[in-house]
Amino acid sequence: MPVNKRAPRDGHRGAAPRAGRAATDSRAADSGRDEDPQAQRRTQAERRERTRQALLDAALLQMEAGESFDALSLRSVTRAAGVVPTAFYRHFSSMDQLGLALVDESFRTLRAMLREAREAGPAPEHIIQRSVEILVDHVRAHRPHFAFLTRAQSTGNGALRHAIRIEIRLFTSELATDLARLPVLREWTTEDLQMVAGLLVNTMTATVEAILDVPLSAPEAEAKISRVAEKQLRLVMLAVPLWRSGD
Amino acid sequence: MPVNKRAPRDGHRGAAPRAGRAATDSRAADSGRDEDPQAQRRTQAERRERTRQALLDAALLQMEAGESFDALSLRSVTRAAGVVPTAFYRHFSSMDQLGLALVDESFRTLRAMLREAREAGPAPEHIIQRSVEILVDHVRAHRPHFAFLTRAQSTGNGALRHAIRIEIRLFTSELATDLARLPVLREWTTEDLQMVAGLLVNTMTATVEAILDVPLSAPEAEAKISRVAEKQLRLVMLAVPLWRSGD
DNA sequence: ATACTTAGTGGACAAGTGTTCACTAACAAT
DNA sequence: ATTGTTAGTGAACACTTGTCCACTAAGTAT
Numbered sequence: 001m002p003v004n005k006r007a008p009r010d011g012h013r014g015a016a017p018r019a020g021r022a023a024t025d026s027r028a029a030d031s032g033r034d035e036d037p038q039a040q041r042r043t044q045a046e047r048r049e050r051t052r053q054a055l056l057d058a059a060l061l062q063m064e065a066g067e068s069f070d071a072l073s074l075r076s077v078t079r080a081a082g083v084v085p086t087a088f089y090r091h092f093s094s095m096d097q098l099g100l101a102l103v104d105e106s107f108r109t110l111r112a113m114l115r116e117a118r119e120a121g122p123a124p125e126h127i128i129q130r131s132v133e134i135l136v137d138h139v140r141a142h143r144p145h146f147a148f149l150t151r152a153q154s155t156g157n158g159a160l161r162h163a164i165r166i167e168i169r170l171f172t173s174e175l176a177t178d179l180a181r182l183p184v185l186r187e188w189t190t191e192d193l194q195m196v197a198g199l200l201v202n203t204m205t206a207t208v209e210a211i212l213d214v215p216l217s218a219p220e221a222e223a224k225i226s227r228v229a230e231k232q233l234r235l236v237m238l239a240v241p242l243w244r245s246g247d
Numbered sequence: 248m249p250v251n252k253r254a255p256r257d258g259h260r261g262a263a264p265r266a267g268r269a270a271t272d273s274r275a276a277d278s279g280r281d282e283d284p285q286a287q288r289r290t291q292a293e294r295r296e297r298t299r300q301a302l303l304d305a306a307l308l309q310m311e312a313g314e315s316f317d318a319l320s321l322r323s324v325t326r327a328a329g330v331v332p333t334a335f336y337r338h339f340s341s342m343d344q345l346g347l348a349l350v351d352e353s354f355r356t357l358r359a360m361l362r363e364a365r366e367a368g369p370a371p372e373h374i375i376q377r378s379v380e381i382l383v384d385h386v387r388a389h390r391p392h393f394a395f396l397t398r399a400q401s402t403g404n405g406a407l408r409h410a411i412r413i414e415i416r417l418f419t420s421e422l423a424t425d426l427a428r429l430p431v432l433r434e435w436t437t438e439d440l441q442m443v444a445g446l447l448v449n450t451m452t453a454t455v456e457a458i459l460d461v462p463l464s465a466p467e468a469e470a471k472i473s474r475v476a477e478k479q480l481r482l483v484m485l486a487v488p489l490w491r492s493g494d
Numbered sequence: 495a496t497a498c499t500t501a502g503t504g505g506a507c508a509a510g511t512g513t514t515c516a517c518t519a520a521c522a523a524t
Numbered sequence: 525a526t527t528g529t530t531a532g533t534g535a536a537c538a539c540t541t542g543t544c545c546a547c548t549a550a551g552t553a554t
Contacts, residue, residue, distance in 0.1 A: 044551050048501065068315040068402035073541060085542080087502050094542095154398050154456070155315040165460065192478070199479045202453045203446065209401070213412065231439070232446045239486030291521050295531065320511060332512080334532050341512095 052091045054081040056105065059098060060144040068155040069099055069148075099152065099160045106145040107167050113138040114171070118178070128233045132226050135204060139211050150209050168205075172197045184241050192245050196236070203232050299338045301328040303352065306345060307391040315402040316346060316395075346399065346407045353392040354414050360385040361418070365425070375480045379473050382451060386458050397456050415452075419444045431488050439492050443483070450479050 058080035062072050074095055078085045092098040117134045120127075139146050153164045176197035179185050185193065207229040214221045305327035309319050321342055325332045339345040364381050367374075386393050400411045423444040426432050432440065454476040461468045 042551090044500070047551090051501075066405050066408075068317055070315055071317045071402075074543095075541060083501090084503055086504085086544085089543085090501055151401050153401070155318075155402050158313055191475075195475050195478050196482070198453075198475065199450065199482065202449050206445075206449045206452075228438075228442050228445065231442050235443070235446065235486045235490060236483065238489050239482045242485050242489075243482060289521090291530070294521090298531075321513095322511065330531090331533055333514085333534085336513085337531055 048090075051081065051083055051087065054083070055088065055091060055098065056102060057081070057144075059102060060148055063151055064144045064147045069152045069160065070095075070155060070157055096157055096159060099157065100163060102148055103152070103160065103163050103167070106142075106149050109138070109142045109145050110149075110171075114174070128237065129230055132207070132229050132233070135207065135229075136211060136222065136226050139208055143212070146208055147212055150205075150212060168201065172201045175201065188243075189245055192243070196240065199236055200233065203229060203236070295337075298328065298330055298334065301330070302335065302338060302345065303349060304328070304391075306349060307395055310398055311391045311394045316399045316407065317342075317402060317404055343404055343406060346404060347410060349395055350399070350407065350410050350414070353389075353396050356385070356389045356392050357396075357418075361421070375484065376477055379454070379477050379480070382454065382476075383458060383469065383473050386455055390459070393455055394459055397452075397459060415448065419448045422448065435490075436492055439490070443487065446483055447480065450476060450483070 055077060058077045059072060062076065062080065063069060072095070074088055075085050077095075077098070078088050092101065113134060116138075117131050120130050120134065149164060152160050153168075154161065172194065176190070176193040179197060180188070180193055185196075188196075207225060210225045211222060214225070302324060305324045306316075306319060309323065309327065310316060319342070321335055322332050324342075324345070325335050339348065360381060363385075364378055367377055367381065396411060399407050400415075401408065419441065423437070423440040426444060427435070427440055432443075435443075454472060457472045458469060461472070
């Protein structure tokens with residue numbers, strides 16, 4: 001039962017000329033003196049970006065709440081974003097386009113994570129532990145993005161699904177070339193490198209899904225998940241020196 | 248674009264009494280002489296079961312075609328099943344109920360697979376190879392069921408999602424106790440056994456998703472996926488003898 | 495100060511949705 | 525032969541959905 005009837009809200013309304021609104025808003029809002037906080041939207045580009053983001057966030061929120069991507073409707077998204085349905089088209093030509101924008105956004109945060117993990121790199125022993133830590137921290141900090149990716153990965157539109165798969169595969173390849181620098185993996189074939197990288201990424205992915213399943217902030221469960229993930233990664237790396245590609 | 252306008256088709260229609268239909272159908276269908284093939288539904292229970300199955304199959308088909316579970320509508324399902332929307336309620340009280348029925352059905356085939364794999368058990372060397380083979384064979388043979396499970400696992404209704412997760416966890420535990428019988432794993436803690444089992448199941452799951460992604464019957468791609476899966480499993484099992492649970 | 499651009503409005507439309515209701519005709523049991 | 529039971533029908537309902545349209549007022553440039 002989403003909010004349908006809302007009080008006359010924002011934006012421009014024929015009956016009530018702007019003066020009234022502007023006066024109320026720009027002063028009463030909150031201490032808007034020097035830096036404008038957020039209430040008075042000044043430039044047009046700024047305004048545009050604001051509602052665009054509102055649309056993206058609304059979609060993310062609904063997905064985090066359990067709906068799959070292609071179950072959400074243009075109207076419900078605009079409703080949650082506080083704009084009228086037709087305003088949607090000023091920003092995206094269809095829901096699918098919005099989906100692709102979300103893929104972009106989500107992978108941006110994912111790559112930020114990867115960068116951080118790489119910088120914390122050359123601590124040889126605790127590297128696994130550290131990586132897992134970074135992973136769960138990022139999932140906690142950007143829950144909606146990760147929820148979106150895992151949901152949309154096996155849902156709807158094909159195009160979305162495909163975009164995400166591609167990106168993950170790319171991600172895996174990067175990991176593979178990273179691994180290639182390790183002494184133990186010096187002379188592995190590329191296929192075998194891909195194979196291990198895939199295994200690691202799978203484990204990470206499963207870990208993310210497990211964390212997302214946990215009812216928000218049940219710290220013990222989360223801790224256990226990290227512990228298991230660590231062990232799994234350690235186990236895999238343990239096997240690496242023994243590997244002989246031959247059949 | 249599902250069939251919307253169909254010729255007056257089945258069931259009872261006020262204007263055209265049954266006789267006409269039965270005659271056309273039970274003869275023209277296919278060589279229906281001794282054993283009734285499928286056209287003339289005799290007992291009532293038989294008829295009931297038939298359309299129930301038609302509903303389930305219709306839902307499966309639409310999901311295999313890419314839609315996520317909670318994106319499909321009661322009406323489109325009944326349409327594809329060749330019955331009128333209201334007939335749906337004779338079998339399920341809601342789409343969610345249908346979903347649960349599908350979970351049942353799908354896991355039945357999955358357990359059949361597990362049984363087969365267990366029976367082919369004690370060939371010590373090729374066991375991994377054999378397991379992967381069984382897996383991909385079953386996926387090929389029951390594509391819709393596997394597609395449903397992987398889709399519904401991260402989509403909609405929460406209840407469905409939960410049911411599937413539970414079932415998979417159970418599945419993992421079974422594998423863990425199976426593993427416990429192996430000599431190498433004799434004295435592992437249960438948590439560590441769960442950990443390895445989880446790793447193996449994750450790999451299997453990822454493999455299934457990979458296969459489902461492959462455009463139907465691209466045998467080379469499929470072969471490559473199996474090969475990689477085999478390697479990954481072998482790699483994991485390679486590490487097992489070296490494992491020491493200590494921190 | 496004037497004209498242009500544009501983010502957002504509000505009303506309308508056809509189409510699709512889930513669910514209710516009274517119905518019918520085949521089967522089942524007596 | 526009569527009487528229930530029941531799987532499926534078909535029309536109607538109150539909504540929701542995506543998209544089109546003309547409109548408005550704030551912001552931008554001249």
